[in-house]
Amino acid sequence: MTDIITVGASTIAPTVVLGYSSERAAQNIVxxxxxxxxxxxxxxxxxLRSGTLSxxxxxxxxxxxxxxxxxLLAAVGVGSLASTDRATVAMPFVVVGTVxxxxxxxxxxxxxVTFGYQETA
Structure with a gap:
């Protein structure tokens, strides 16, 4: 599996993605x-999705x-996640919380390296 994270003109190619979690907060009002x-x-x-990536x-x-x-993840910018094996995880995102x-x-x-993310449109 090839996973690549791009922020601006820089690219991160980890050896392996150890963990990926996503959740989507509902906004219905009762x-x-x-x-x-x-x-x-x-x-x-x-x-949109938010979660943690390791x-x-x-x-x-x-x-x-x-x-x-x-x-790179601590810098200001919108990142992009791409995966050759798991197309459903691809997304633009910003880092939230801590790196x-x-x-x-x-x-x-x-x-x-573990960080929180928030998907962006």
Whole structure:
């Protein structure tokens, strides 16, 4: 699987995507009516996807690509996620919350970069 994240003119190509989660917040509004069994409802479309993405980098002997990914994701800009194997995850997004970079525990030869995202139109 080839996954690529682009922000501006820069590209991140992680060794592996370790985790991807998405959710969509509903925006329907329920209005309780005094003395009535059923409420009035205002139907509204759900928001675009948001969630968390975890990227693995096997930086054996070097921390370069994981550090570059952390720096790029912390910069201002709209990113783009593309995947050759999972077309449904492709999207433009902005980073929300924190960008976390940590040393993988088992081998101590890989890095994990995790961040929250909000899909944009």
């Amino acid at each position: 209005h309780p009516i005094l003395g009535a069994e059923s409420p009035d409802v205002t139907l509204r479309p759900a928001l 990227l693995g980098f096997s930086d054996t002997g070097s921390e370069g690509s994981s550090r570059a990914a952390e720096t 976390r970079r940590e040393l993988e525990d088992a081998t101590r030869n890989a890095w994990i």
